[in-house]
Amino acid sequence: MLIEDIQNICKKLPHVTEDIKWESHLCFCVGEKIFIITSPDESPVSASFKVDDEDFAELRERDGFQPAPYLARYKWIHVDNINRFSKKQWEEYLGKAYELVKAKIPARKRKELGIF
Known part of the structure; x- marks a missing residue:
């Protein structure tokens, strides 16, 4: 996966919409509200994204997720x-x-x- 894939x-x-926030974070928004924040300048590229309660409980137990x-x-x-x-x-999580x-x-x- 590359940042371009995201x-x-x-x-x-x-x-x-996409926007650069906090100098170097590539963010994707709907209605001016962020749903994923990426750090494309980091190696490896990391990201933070909104999840539901069930996914939050499951993902936090996996390696590399917190x-x-x-x-x-x-x-x-x-991640x-x-x-x-x-x-x-x-595609599913985003x-x-x-x-x-x-x-x-x-x-x-x-x-x-x-937006409907």
Whole structure:
């Protein structure tokens, strides 16, 4: 997996924007809310992303995964190397992260942005 693979997966999701935050973190957002944060300048490339309760409990037990610093209370997981997931797994988890974050966007904002 390359960071470009993550970008391509995210760009296929509707209304996704990408932005550089905190000087070097490539973030993907829906409705201005982040659903994945990557560190493309690190070697290996790491990432943090939103998960549901079940995935949070399962992933935190795997090697290379841990609750994301500062975001764990919101059920975010940090992976130390994006190659710990296959492309298919990234598609699944990023799809879930996108939906979880999109669901939290207020109805008025979703309507403004054309997000349903």
